Amino acid sequence: MTVDQVIFLAVALLTLFAALRVVTTGNIVHAAFWLIAALFGVAVIFALLNASFLAVVQVVVYIGAIAMLFIFAVMLTRKEMRDRGPQLNPNWRFGALLAAVAFGGLLLIVNGWSGVTKTASAVPSDFDAVSALGNALVSPDAYVLPFEVASVLLVAALIGAVYVAFNQK
Amino acid sequence: MVPLSWYLIFSAALFSVGLFGVLTRRNAVAILLGVELMLNSVNVNLAAFWRYGNVTDIAGQVFAIIVFAVAAAEVSVGLALVISIYRKRNTVIADDLDMLKF
Numbered sequence: 001m002t003v004d005q006v007i008f009l010a011v012a013l014l015t016l017f018a019a020l021r022v023v024t025t026g027n028i029v030h031a032a033f034w035l036i037a038a039l040f041g042v043a044v045i046f047a048l049l050n051a052s053f054l055a056v057v058q059v060v061v062y063i064g065a066i067a068m069l070f071i072f073a074v075m076l077t078r079k080e081m082r083d084r085g086p087q088l089n090p091n092w093r094f095g096a097l098l099a100a101v102a103f104g105g106l107l108l109i110v111n112g113w114s115g116v117t118k119t120a121s122a123v124p125s126d127f128d129a130v131s132a133l134g135n136a137l138v139s140p141d142a143y144v145l146p147f148e149v150a151s152v153l154l155v156a157a158l159i160g161a162v163y164v165a166f167n168q169k
Numbered sequence: 170m171v172p173l174s175w176y177l178i179f180s181a182a183l184f185s186v187g188l189f190g191v192l193t194r195r196n197a198v199a200i201l202l203g204v205e206l207m208l209n210s211v212n213v214n215l216a217a218f219w220r221y222g223n224v225t226d227i228a229g230q231v232f233a234i235i236v237f238a239v240a241a242a243e244v245s246v247g248l249a250l251v252i253s254i255y256r257k258r259n260t261v262i263a264d265d266l267d268m269l270k271f
Contacts, residue, residue, distance in 0.1 A: 008171045012179045019183055019206050023190030028199055035202050038183075042209045045179070048171065051216045054233055058212075061237055066205065066244050073198055073248040077255045088193045089264060095192030099185045106181035116174045120221045127225055133234075136227045143231045150238040157242030161249035 008048055015041030026087050032070045039063050050123055053130045176217035183210035197254070197261045201247045208240045 018037035025031050039062045046055035089095075110116055123129070136142040183206055190203025212233045219229025255261055 002170065004171050005175075008175060012175070016179070016182055016186065019186040022202050022206060023186055023194065023199075028196055031199055031202055035205060038206065039209065042183075042213060045176070045213055046216055049176070049216045049220045051220065051230060051233075054212070054216055054230060057234070057237055061241060062205075062209075066241060069244055069248055070198065070202065070205075073251060076252055077198065077261045087195060087199070089195050092193035095189055098192060099189035102188055103181055103185035106184065107178065110174055110177045110181065116172075116177065118173050118221050120170055120173075121224060123224050129224075129227065129230070132225070132227045133230050136231055137234070143228075146231070146235055150235050154238050154242050157246050161245040164246070165249035165252045 004048065008045070011041050011044045011048070015045070024087075028074050029071070032067060032074055035070065036063055036067045039067060050129065053133055173217060173221045176213060180210040180213040180217070183207075183213065195262050195264055197251045197263050197266075198248070200263060201244060201251070204243065204247075205240065208236060208243075212236055 015038050018034045018041060021034040022031050022038060025034060039058060043055045043058040043063075046052075046058055137147045138144055187203045187206030187210065190206065191200050194200050194203060215229045215233040215236070219227070219233075222229070251261055254266060258266065260266070
């Protein structure tokens, strides 16, 4: 095994453990903190994939903004932190079965796909992924339209969130 | 080099764990935590396919950026709804929110 593979296995197992804690732990604040651990693990995976910009955005946007938003929401709904009764709904076994079936199906698809043995070619030395990404996002013959649509969506969502959460009294 | 299948299996496992959380948690905030895990697993797939495909074609990363924006929008609206419901009904348990049921 190469160093890459050892790092990947360690990070992947830690991330999956953190993800399992997110969905099973009783205290919802702890679940939010475990989510931060899982998100950080995914950021490391991005770094392993040479997707440096995605790794940074993962830390800044997901951990810096989204996870903080979750912690605030948990605090604002504080009375429910020690939930009444169990954390999982009564037919959680059915949910677990469905998740296991989904995992099995995805494994089958991965197993049956011929492209799975593909190996990564080395990144060309004169290729800068970050500047290529930046150019692609603002170039009219690339992805400027989806980029602008995404920003409009984000603005609409934020205005809607303020409107919905605003205390009208 | 890590084989492509490892990334795909990792992301499938992360997706299934998130799916389990969405299907079984009672707390509405915890359901949104599960959705975040699922969106993240999709991003791992996109980044892996970008890396193992044609590296100079940046489309995979662009797609992942769009998913980031959608996730941020989804979380802000979702949590605003949870807080609004909490103000009116004083609960965040998804089972208790059955006003639409006859």
